[in-house]
Amino acid sequence: MTTDSESTFRTYQAALEEDWNYLKTYFKERSYALPVPLTAAKDTVFHLAVFSCSKEPLDILLNIAENDRMTMSAVWNKNEYGDTPLHVAAANGNLEAVKLLVEYDKDLSHDINDEGETPLFKAAAYGRTKVVKYLASESLDQQSIETGTHIIESGGRKIVNYTKLKDIHRQKITGEVKGASILHAAILGENFETALLLLRLDKCLATLEDEKCWTSLNLLATLSSAFKSGYQMGTWISRVFYFCLPIDDSIDDEMESCCNLFNEWWKLGKICSPAREICEAKRKHKLASRLARSLIREDSWLEKVKQKMSSPDVDEPIEENSQPSSLFFATERGIIKIVEEMLTLCPQLVEFKNHQKQNILHVAIQHRQKEIYDLVKTMKIPMTRLVRGIDKNGYTILHHAANMKDDDKETHPAGPVYQLQEELKWYKRVEKMTPSHYRMFPESEFNKNCKELFIIKHSGLLKDAQKWIKETSQSCSAVSVLVATVVFAAAYTVPGGSNEKGYPVFLNNRFFLIFTVMDVVALACSLTSVVMFLSVLTSPFHYEDFRVTLPRKLTIGFSLLFIALTTTMLAFAATLLLIVHFQKPRWTTTLIYTAAFFPVSIFALTQFPMYVALNITWLKFYKCIKKVLPREWFKKKLPRNDVLSKKNDDHRPRPPV
Structure with missing residues (x-):
């Protein structure tokens, strides 16, 4: 039993x-x-x-x-x-x-x-x-x-x-x-499709507060990873996928259409798992932006602010009281979608102050949010009032640019050198718009002005940058010397040897021309990169050197080293093709190309430290070219109907439509 x-x-x-x-x-x-x-x-x-x-x-x-x-x-x-x-x-x-x-x-x-x-x-x-x-x-x-x-x-x-x-x-x-x-x-679970459905069923949900007096918009403004501005794209391949993938953000009766489209689009299983993640992330960003717009339109706090500003009896500036503001949550985390939407519906919020007497410019500068900083600058508002604002702690906007909290001292994707460069450029950018007499305001904790505060707060980062740039330059210069040695020796041992007169046997072959050009380019780039790295090692490591000079030398040296490695592999491939060119099997050519480009491809696709810096460098180079070239090359042509708004050159009457 x-x-x-x-x-x-x-x-x-x-x-x-x-x-x-x-x-x-x-x-x-x-x-x-x-x-x-x-x-x-x-x-x-x-x-x-x-x-x-x-x-x-x-x-x-x-x-x-x-x-x-x-x-x-x-x-x-x-x-x-x-x-x-x-x-x-x-x-x-x-x-x-x-x-x-x-x-x-x-x-x-x-x-x-x-x-x-x-x-x-x-x-x-x-x-x-x-x-x-x-x-x-x-x-x-x-x-x-x-x-x-x-x-x-x-x-x-x-x-x-x-x-x-x-x-x-x-x-x-x-x-x-x-x-x-x-x-x-x-x-909180980032289930934005469900949230949109609930909000459509009962709009009063948007006004509810939790035990912290947070509304749903407050909570959404803290989820930076739910928006495109807080999403780490990764490599350029991920960016291409993110831009090209078709996304449907409907939540009605066709809410499963995106999933069905996605399952039909990607039937390769685990091979396309990265693309599947990018597709899901893009759809989440679209739904989050849509939810943010809906919550902002139903936000009771925003309505109270509008009513208070429209009241003629209120002379004091509007400030944040007990209820936290979604505007500053989004500004702190760089969620540009929420900030844009709120400032579009109520532009007067740009002068709104939180409980620390800080306006949106203070918060954006304090947390290094460049997009929001640029957004505020482009608005047609009296900037002098924002620039001259002093918070509860006696900080101006330049004090916030000079101050660096422990939360900001995270590992930078491009290394401490480029992090210090960004800090210096950020300080200079804010300094230009700060009144001159504000720069000498003493800070309460250290009793230092803005520049002295910057030196104190960034002393640890300066030491890390000095150590990192020395080690990186030494390692890269050793690799550059090795590449220069190899390609220099290859120039005297030409493939196929020489004839009785001393001329190369494959002199008239097109692959020999490729070998010669690639070998010369590799030698020139490797030696130039050695010079650049040596100039870095012999440079003084002061703050101003890290703003332009040292990062530029390091980026140029690393770019030349990458070109030298690439051309060395191409010279190697041309040499092998000269040897097996007359053989009948065609698969040997494909195998040689694969073997030649494999090391360089691995080197290019890996996340080497200066990858982010190279992207920024090319972007700046493009902007410089755009400034030099005529503006007419970048202007869009007006459609036929819009020409009516301009003067007609020949002043001839137009035929009736």
Whole structure:
């Protein structure tokens, strides 16, 4: 005879192995065992059944429970976390199981766990959009609208009837104190498709605040990775994929169209997993931008600011009080989409101050957000008022540019040299727009002016940059000398040898010309790079040297070294082609090209330290060329209809349309 513990173990094992025939037979004979917990978390067999991809096991168990009045309430039993089977089914996205449980008991869709979370809240937190759409349609029926919102006790369960999503789908409900809303949960999980659906069902969700007095817009303004401005693109290949991939950001009845398009577009499996990640990231960025626009339009704080500014009785400048501002959250994290949208709807916010008496220019400069800094500069506003602003700590905008917090001392992708260069350029950029007498304002902590504060705060970075540039220059100069030695020796040992008169045997061959040119270019570039690296090692390592001179020398030297390595491989390939040129097998040519370009390709595709600096250098080079060339080359031609706005050169009357 088996014991209760053995029966529980066998039942649990059958549920894990999805042996539903055994469970059907077992519980038909022992329906009294349906409420018995099977796991350490007090999950019943109903909790385990919803993990199945099919609805058959749950349907069987519900039929058994329905036929036995003593076990009908077992479906409502909670586990250790206070979750019913409907909570578990909603969190796992098992829509079929959710439908079965709701049809079994309509009131079951309103269960609340120990954290105050409904099944709809769980589905939104985990981004189960289909489940959210179904449960929301069940929640917002006409019967709920007529009955109103109240909580009742029934069989130890909290059952809620409600009219709006905002009325009950909150976390940690204790009296009057309410935590995160259902929209907070969706945004925190970066489930923006679900968030847009919820906002469309009930726009009042946008005005709800959590225990920190944060609205959904405040929370979204802290998620920089959810927007394109905070997304790390990686290599140039990733940028090309991001730009070219087609994305659909619809959330209506065609919300699955993007996924279907994506599955049809990429059927190569794991080979295209990086492209799949880029596609998902791009769609997330589009949905996040769309959600930000919707939340800003429904933001109650923005409406209060507009009303306060339109009031003639208010003479004091508008400042942030107890409620945090999404504008400064987005500015701090560089989310340009939110800042643009808010300043477009309310341009007066550019003079808004936070609790530290800082305006948007202070915050943008403090956190090195160049895009937002440029955006504010391009606005048609009195910049003198923003520039002369002094915060609560006595800091001007130049003090913030000179100050470098510990949070900013992260590893720069291009190395400490280029990080120090950016800091110096950032300081010079802000210094140009700062009044001259503001530059000498003493700082309260160190009693130093702006320039002295910059030297103190960047002393550690200067030491790291000095050490890094010495080690890098020494290593690269050694490689450059090695390349120069190889290509110099290759010039005196020409492929194929020489004839009786001393001329190369393959003198008239086109591959010999390629070999000669590549060898000369490799020798010239390698020797020039050696000179550049030696000039770096012999240079003084002061602050001003790191602003232009040293990074430029290092970038040029590294670029020349890369060209020398590339041309060396090309010379090597030309040499081998000269030797095997008259052989019949054609596959040898392909093999030689592959072997020749493989080392350089690996070197180019890897994330070497100066990759970011090279991109910036080429961008600056393009801008310089654009300034030199005539502007007419870059101007777009006006269409035919727009020519009417300009004077006609021949002043001839136009024929009637």
